[in-house]
Amino acid sequence: MDKESDINRRKFMEVGIFAITGTIAAVSTAALARFAVGPSFEKEQAKWIEIDSEDVQDEADGFARVVLEYETKDGWLTDNARALAYVKRTKENAVIAISAGCTHLGCIVTWDEEQKIFKCPCHDGRYDADGIVISGPPPAPLKRHKTKIEDGKILLSTETISYGGNKSV
Numbered sequence: 726m727d728k729e730s731d732i733n734r735r736k737f738m739e740v741g742i743f744a745i746t747g748t749i750a751a752v753s754t755a756a757l758a759r760f761a762v763g764p765s766f767e768k769e770q771a772k773w774i775e776i777d778s779e780d781v782q783d784e785a786d787g788f789a790r791v792v793l794e795y796e797t798k799d800g801w802l803t804d805n806a807r808a809l810a811y812v813k814r815t816k817e818n819a820v821i822a823i824s825a826g827c828t829h830l831g832c833i834v835t836w837d838e839e840q841k842i843f844k845c846p847c848h849d850g851r852y853d854a855d856g857i858v859i860s861g862p863p864p865a866p867l868k869r870h871k872t873k874i875e876d877g878k879i880l881l882s883t884e885t886i887s888y889g890g891n892k893s894v
């Protein structure tokens with residue numbers, strides 16, 4: 726074997742080894758980075774929480790106050806969260822769940838059974854029984870929790886959605 730082909734083969738081997746180790750290093754780094762940082766970018770899915778259907782009344786009887794307690798995850802951090810909703814049955818197989826969070830600055834609204842309105846104690850915001858603003862500074866209707874009924878069980882989503890007057894939400 727002549728000297729030149731020996732050098733070429735050695736060069737080829739060197740380049741091959743660099744390429745293989747470089748690829749292994751890049752793949753390992755990407756996997757480690759995803760393991761270390763990935764969870765902080767993961768968006769948590771909404772949870773469905775079963776509530777006591779005995780508490781939920783028919784439309785004529787007003788709202789039941791329901792407290793949702795659940796765990797939240799934000800990246801590596803977990804926390805306990807609470808949300809208050811006003812729930813009532815609108816049909817045999819349908820309920821609505823109005824979030825108690827005022828859309829102005831987030832104070833908790835209360836249901837006034839006599840006047841049939843929601844009142845916010847912070848800046849005197851008022852909402853009707855559908856959560857539509859009647860007076861005060863709130864910029865938007867009260868939000869709603871998604872709801873569903875499965876096998877007679879009432880489930881509320883931890884996710885709230887804006888309410889635009891759609892009676893089925």
Ligand code: FES
Pocket residue numbers: 827828829830831832845846847848849850861862863
């Ligand atoms: S926080 Fe409810 S009116 Fe301001």
